Every structure is written in structure tokens, then in C-alpha cells.
Amino acid sequence: MSSAVTETEEAARSSPMTPLKLVGLVCVFLALCLDVGAVMSPAWVTADDQYYLSLWESCWKPASTESWQCSSTLDSDWQVATLALLLGGGVLVLMSFLVALVAVCIGTRRQFYKPVAVMLFAAVVLQACSLVLYPIKFIESINLRIYHEFNWGYGLAWGGTIFSFGGGILYCLNPKNYEDYY
Numbered sequence: 001m002s003s004a005v006t007e008t009e010e011a012a013r014s015s016p017m018t019p020l021k022l023v024g025l026v027c028v029f030l031a032l033c034l035d036v037g038a039v040m041s042p043a044w045v046t047a048d049d050q051y052y053l054s055l056w057e058s059c060w061k062p063a064s065t066e067s068w069q070c071s072s073t074l075d076s077d078w079q080v081a082t083l084a085l086l087l088g089g090g091v092l093v094l095m096s097f098l099v100a101l102v103a104v105c106i107g108t109r110r111q112f113y114k115p116v117a118v119m120l121f122a123a124v125v126l127q128a129c130s131l132v133l134y135p136i137k138f139i140e141s142i143n144l145r146i147y148h149e150f151n152w153g154y155g156l157a158w159g160g161t162i163f164s165f166g167g168g169i170l171y172c173l174n175p176k177n178y179e180d181y182y
Contacts, residue, residue: 028096031093031163047149055153088126089130089164117172
């Protein structure tokens with residue numbers, strides 16, 4: 001009887017998926033979804049139904065007309081840099097999600113966890129740089145004389161960055177004994 005319990009405990013301890021890694025995989029998936037939503041969002045900056053700015057276009061509505069006039073934002077160097085940093089971080093999050101998913105499917109325990117954590121932390125650095133650059137350069141270069149706010153697209157990008165950071169931390173943790181954590 002004692003050997004059966006020991007074998008069961010040993011099987012549980014050597015299982016390829018720990019709860020921390022499963023939660024980490026969920027965090028990476030949520031970060032990926034938030035990053036996609038942020039990149040596709042039309043509302044990074046809005047101003048009283050007269051102006052909005054996304055990563056792709058800038059639109060304004062003159063007071064005398066009802067139609068919106070739009071132009072591409074890809075002609076400004078800081079907006080291209082913001083987009084490139086955010087997309088670079090998003091690609092790293094996608095790659096880390098795929099590697100983590102492969103690790104779950106083939107049942108390896110430690111082989112892929114460090115590369116996933118490194119990719120997630122690199123994505124956090126890239127995305128945090130883009131999210132700090134964006135409001136600084138926006139305020140410096142675009143002169144709006146009306147009330148404006150950073151909207152939900154910008155918030156989604158910060159959410160994706162935070163979930164990437166959380167996933168990176170969870171993939172760094174290595175619980176050897178469940179009794180220490182539960």
C-alpha cells in the first residue's frame with residue numbers, strides 16, 4: 001500500500017503540466033487576444049467626437065461638415081516606431097504561445113519553459129517601450145485644443161503587456177514540491 005501511494009505521488013510530481021504553467025498559458029493566450037484587439041482598435045486617442053487616432057489612421061471631422069476626413073498615420077516616424085515595437089512584441093507573444101502549447105501537447109516539462117519566459121519578457125520590453133513612446137510623442141507632435149483621452153485601444157495594449165509579464169513570471173517559477181505552494 002505504501003508503494004502505491006509513493007508511485008501516485010511520484011506520478012503527480014513528474015506530470016508535465018503544473019497548475020502554474022497552465023495559468024501561464026492562459027495568461028499568454030489572453031495577452032495575445034488583447035494585443036490583437038489593441039492593434040486592430042480604431043480608438044487609441046479620441047477627442048469629443050471630432051478626432052480619433054488609431055495605429056493605422058488619423059481621422060477628424062471639421063465643425064462645418066458631417067463627414068470624416070482620414071489620413072494614414074504611417075507617414076510619421078514615431079507612429080511607425082510605435083507600431084513596429086507593438087507588432088514585434090505581439091509576434092514574440094504569438095511565438096511564446098505556440099511554443100508553450102507545443103510543450104503542453106508533447107508533455108515536456110522544462111525544455112521549453114525558459115525560452116517561453118525569455119520571449120515573454122522581451123515582448124514586455126518592446127511593448128512597454130511602444131506604450132511609453134506613444135503618449136509622449138503624441139502630446140509633443142499633435143496639437144489638439146480640445147479635450148482628448150487615451151481610449152480603450154491603448155488600454156488593451158497595456159492589458160496585453162501586463163498579461164505577458166504575468167505569463168513570463170509564471171513560466172519562470174519552478175515548484176518542486178506542491179506542499180510549499182498549496
